[in-house]
Amino acid sequence: MLDGYLPAKLSEALDMMAECDCIPFAGGTDLMVQHARGSGVRPCFDKTLLFVSALKELKTFDLMGKTLRIGAAVTLSELLENAATPQIFKEILRQMAAAPTRHMATLAGNICNASPAGDTLPYLYAMDAEVILQSRNETRVLPVADFITAPKRTQRKNDELLTGIRIPAAEFNVESYRKLGQRKGMSLTKASFLGLASTANGRIEDIRIALGSVAPHIVRSRKIESKLTGKNIKDIPGILQELQKDYSALIRPIDDARSTAAYRKQVSLRLIRDFLINCMLKKIP
Amino acid sequence: MKIEFTLNGEKKHLDVHAATRLLDVLRGHFGLIGVKEGCGEGECGACMVLINGRAMNSCMIPMGNLEGKNVITPEAFCQSERGRIIEDAFMEAGAVQCGFCTPGFIMATASLLNANPDPDEAQIREALSGNLCRCTGYTAIVRAVRIAAGKGAGAC
Ligand SMILES: Cc1cc2nc3c(=O)[nH]c(=O)nc-3n(C[C@H](O)[C@H](O)[C@H](O)COP(=O)(O)OP(=O)(O)OC[C@H]3O[C@@H](n4cnc5c(N)ncnc54)[C@H](O)[C@@H]3O)c2cc1C
Numbered sequence A: 001m002l003d004g005y006l007p008a009k010l011s012e013a014l015d016m017m018a019e020c021d022c023i024p025f026a027g028g029t030d031l032m033v034q035h036a037r038g039s040g041v042r043p044c045f046d047k048t049l050l051f052v053s054a055l056k057e058l059k060t061f062d063l064m065g066k067t068l069r070i071g072a073a074v075t076l077s078e079l080l081e082n083a084a085t086p087q088i089f090k091e092i093l094r095q096m097a098a099a100p101t102r103h104m105a106t107l108a109g110n111i112c113n114a115s116p117a118g119d120t121l122p123y124l125y126a127m128d129a130e131v132i133l134q135s136r137n138e139t140r141v142l143p144v145a146d147f148i149t150a151p152k153r154t155q156r157k158n159d160e161l162l163t164g165i166r167i168p169a170a171e172f173n174v175e176s177y178r179k180l181g182q183r184k185g186m187s188l189t190k191a192s193f194l195g196l197a198s199t200a201n202g203r204i205e206d207i208r209i210a211l212g213s214v215a216p217h218i219v220r221s222r223k224i225e226s227k228l229t230g231k232n233i234k235d236i237p238g239i240l241q242e243l244q245k246d247y248s249a250l251i252r253p254i255d256d257a258r259s260t261a262a263y264r265k266q267v268s269l270r271l272i273r274d275f276l277i278n279c280m281l282k283k284i285p
Numbered sequence B: 001m002k003i004e005f006t007l008n009g010e011k012k013h014l015d016v017h018a019a020t021r022l023l024d025v026l027r028g029h030f031g032l033i034g035v036k037e038g039c040g041e042g043e044c045g046a047c048m049v050l051i052n053g054r055a056m057n058s059c060m061i062p063m064g065n066l067e068g069k070n071v072i073t074p075e076a077f078c079q080s081e082r083g084r085i086i087e088d089a090f091m092e093a094g095a096v097q098c099g100f101c102t103p104g105f106i107m108a109t110a111s112l113l114n115a116n117p118d119p120d121e122a123q124i125r126e127a128l129s130g131n132l133c134r135c136t137g138y139t140a141i142v143r144a145v146r147i148a149a150g151k152g153a154g155a156c
């Protein structure tokens, strides 16, 4: 078995993916930790590593119409430095890891790692982002929310590489992101909340709410959001209890080393309340 | 896997297992022991180097990802004009106690000043948030970065 392979171009990488069992390797900030064997020892991988982070075809970053297209090898630092990256997304990225990790880590890696604690996921779910999957003979596009099927599980086929991410643009006048964790340099999110809304004349025109780390998957419910769309902001307090009950049924956290299920549930419901009451009520003209 | 990269200004060719950590190559093969292994999982910054001018943790970098890259270790960096200014600033501020973390902090400082020659305190704390120090309590380290920036370590 080959230990590693450095393709010169994307087509060569896709040939490798088709012909042998490989692990796509981007920044390695998840892979190196997951395969570590201790101090001074080389991490152990049971397949050939296919290094994709230098592929020029995956380093692209552009706006196509109003859709942001991000190549799979673009790092979190590069996203933070790019003027086209929306402010609220930058706020999320700034709270991920520390600079040396962000200089290596990719958005594609965060998606493919498919952790319910992946900090970019609530944003990608809320924005209806899509992933582009390429194999030697086929290209397909899937919503991120469908691509991830369960913790650590995705719909990626063995011969496919994720080559890019597409984020359709949307304008919001109410934006709130909260990440609860311990020390910032570390990867441990206890719970995260993202609320995005656009309002006009005291009415909600568009609203999206996503929560991370509080269920086996990212929590986003269009059904609950649709109860809010078209409503007057001043009517929110009247339906708040019902909305919290709806969300409560979806928030199914676990106890782990980072936090307890009870804490996660309570804090999530309070963050929802804070967004719907404190952030939104300010927008009544 | 055959890898070619630049280490402290010199071209190197190595034939190594693709998953070998840069940290182990630097310490074991080249005897560059300025990089330390603290956590081994990207959280402490003791193993930090500059790659193409940016701070990265060498415990997280497999050799397969190093092809064509330009690596600077604390040893070589501290021989440079900027390195000397930063090192002196750490001494002046009393930012070194046991010294285990210091090479990493110097790399993080260099990376910050490359991107932003005149950072404010919040930007300094943010840039150093990937480095752990068990001795100093950080205040003196933040002061050291300010002194270094004031003496032009970001400009030369
Ligand atoms: C110190 C530290 C702090 C961290 N903090 C955070 C944090 O705050 N929030 C957070 O969410 N995460 C955090 N992480 C986790 C990690 O940095 C992120 O998940 C990162 O985005 C992973 O990207 P990568 O390029 O390093 O992925 P890699 O480790 O290279 O890959 C991750 C997975 O994705 C697959 N993959 C990568 N690219 C492709 C591709 N193009 N096609 C198909 N599959 C692919 C790999 O095979 C692997 O399964 C942290 C990690 C460390 C070490």
Ligand code: FES
Pocket: B036, B037, B038, B039, B040, B041, B042, B043, B044, B045, B046, B047, B048, B057, B058, B059, B060
């Ligand atoms: S040893 Fe590399 S970051 Fe701690």
Ligand code: FES
Pocket: B095, B096, B097, B098, B099, B100, B101, B102, B132, B133, B134, B135, B136
């Ligand atoms: S001086 Fe001892 S760890 Fe920083």
